Amino acid sequence: MIASVERSSLSGEVFAPPSKSYTHRAILITSLGPGGSVKRPLLSADTRATVSASQAFGAEISLDDEVKIEGVSDHPQTPQDVINVLNSGTTLRFCAAVAALTDGAVLTGDASIRTRPNGPLLSSLSELGAQAFSIRNNGKAPLVVRGKMRGGAAHLNGGVSSQFLSALLIAAPLAEGDTKIVIEGELKSRPYAEITLDMLAEAGVQVEAQAQEFIVAGGQSFRLKSYTIPGDFSSASYPLAAAAVTGSEVTVKGVLPSRQGDSAIIDILRAMGAKVSWDREKGDLWIRGGELQGVEVDASRTPDLVPTIAVLGAVAKGKTTIVNAEHVRHKETDRLHAMAVELARMGADIRERPDGLEISGGRLHGAQVHGWDDHRIVMALTVAGLVAGGTRIDTAEAVDVSYPGFFQEMAKLGARVEVE
Numbered sequence: 001m002i003a004s005v006e007r008s009s010l011s012g013e014v015f016a017p018p019s020k021s022y023t024h025r026a027i028l029i030t031s032l033g034p035g036g037s038v039k040r041p042l043l044s045a046d047t048r049a050t051v052s053a054s055q056a057f058g059a060e061i062s063l064d065d066e067v068k069i070e071g072v073s074d075h076p077q078t079p080q081d082v083i084n085v086l087n088s089g090t091t092l093r094f095c096a097a098v099a100a101l102t103d104g105a106v107l108t109g110d111a112s113i114r115t116r117p118n119g120p121l122l123s124s125l126s127e128l129g130a131q132a133f134s135i136r137n138n139g140k141a142p143l144v145v146r147g148k149m150r151g152g153a154a155h156l157n158g159g160v161s162s163q164f165l166s167a168l169l170i171a172a173p174l175a176e177g178d179t180k181i182v183i184e185g186e187l188k189s190r191p192y193a194e195i196t197l198d199m200l201a202e203a204g205v206q207v208e209a210q211a212q213e214f215i216v217a218g219g220q221s222f223r224l225k226s227y228t229i230p231g232d233f234s235s236a237s238y239p240l241a242a243a244a245v246t247g248s249e250v251t252v253k254g255v256l257p258s259r260q261g262d263s264a265i266i267d268i269l270r271a272m273g274a275k276v277s278w279d280r281e282k283g284d285l286w287i288r289g290g291e292l293q294g295v296e297v298d299a300s301r302t303p304d305l306v307p308t309i310a311v312l313g314a315v316a317k318g319k320t321t322i323v324n325a326e327h328v329r330h331k332e333t334d335r336l337h338a339m340a341v342e343l344a345r346m347g348a349d350i351r352e353r354p355d356g357l358e359i360s361g362g363r364l365h366g367a368q369v370h371g372w373d374d375h376r377i378v379m380a381l382t383v384a385g386l387v388a389g390g391t392r393i394d395t396a397e398a399v400d401v402s403y404p405g406f407f408q409e410m411a412k413l414g415a416r417v418e419v420e
Helices: 020-032 045-056 089-099 119-127 163-174 190-202 233-246 261-272 303-315 326-330 335-345 375-388 396-401 406-412
Strands: 003-006 011-015 035-039 060-063 066-070 105-108 131-134 143-146 152-157 179-184 207-209 213-216 226-228 249-253 275-279 284-288 296-298 319-323 349-353 356-360 391-393 416-419
Touching: 003 375, 011 406, 020 035, 020 045, 020 066, 020 089, 020 163, 020 190, 020 226, 020 233, 045 060, 045 089, 045 396, 089 105, 089 119, 089 143, 089 163, 119 131, 119 143, 119 152, 119 163, 152 163, 163 179, 163 190, 163 213, 190 207, 190 261, 233 249, 233 261, 233 284, 233 303, 233 375, 233 406, 261 275, 261 303, 303 319, 303 326, 303 335, 303 356, 303 375, 326 335, 335 349, 335 356, 335 375, 375 391, 375 396, 375 406, 375 416, 396 406, 406 416
Parallel strands: 011 249, 035 226, 152 179, 296 319
Antiparallel strands: 003 391, 003 416, 035 066, 060 066, 105 143, 131 143, 179 213, 207 213, 249 284, 275 284, 319 356, 349 356
């Protein structure tokens, strides 16, 4: 699909879609216990992959306004077929760890998934007694994981993805013995691990969490009966940024306080000069854009905001620097490189660094750009197109991964966008 975007002025309100991160975790954790319901879920391509994988482990799941689950009561079954996670890295990592509780599983996905690193997770699972390896011996899918995970001590490189830690935390309570996970180096994207810890606590699972060590008792049980998914700050960043760059006034509803690190978009927009107010009780975020100023942003905890911040920086006056973002290269695509290439096509003065981007703001112009089959790249470039005009973005269907209906919601605000 091709999305064509013209210069636009926005107004009105939209609801943020439910959080993808919370939905993944709620479906899998509920499936591992006796069952329950997940209310206000995000049913996107990625989270449907987690539904399918949970069914492969033996859960019975029905999808409607809420997800109703009959779980496996702490005993995931050995899948009868290969688990295909499509484009969902979260599903791949989480379910590889769950596979270590069974007699074995093969996990694979699309071409993008087969380029993403999983070596640290495979090594940790092996330390805990499972057999875990890459068929191509490169740490990338297809993966083979055989149990049973016994417990013990695992040493995990924290610099690639917090999803590895979350995967181990979800599987370890059902291991035979206790598990100690030792993080080596800085744990990137730590807020996502904190989301996992909160949801495990909701499910009655006890984890002793320290700065660099996590201790999980074996033989525990999951008891997540009902969970309501909060609004997604990562997705909310696009209409918020769109209002900021076009000087418009917009309200994004349904974003209540949570552990999401991407709530940092509020402070980033304020630092750049946008006027933002947040009614934390109602979950209403109001923004009025205007002249933006460049800032420096440490992206170590908020990797999914990097494409959005890059667009804001390309429009703002002065210099915007994104640092501590090397792990962003290991997402659906190398997002640092992708944003540098595509914003340069639109006239941005942008330089790629090993761990980030340097952007000197200015005026963007329309161009034909590549969406890289990456939902966040496509949505960020759509925001850029609202001030550049005359922009055509390919692989626009990628938005279904996290924000189905994105283009329709932007059109409700007045965005001049057409999809063909």
